[in-house]
């Protein structure tokens with residue numbers, strides 16, 4: 391059983407160095423936007439990932455994206 395957090399983490403690492411906004415990321419992993427954000431919270435608390443304001447490479451919008459690694 392793969393958890394939502396694992397799915398999201400895998401997708402983010404797979405996309406790197408490109409980033410996707412939460413909407414595009416949720417579409418990629420096939421989960422609800424809310425589920426992805428909840429999973430992200432867990433990963434952020436663990437300092438495995440952080441949220442940054444970037445341009446999504448899929449839809450081109452500047453939005454909050456999940457990035458691997460500890461935040462600044």
Ligand SMILES: [Zn+2]
Nearest residue numbers: 411414446449
């Ligand atoms: Zn997007």
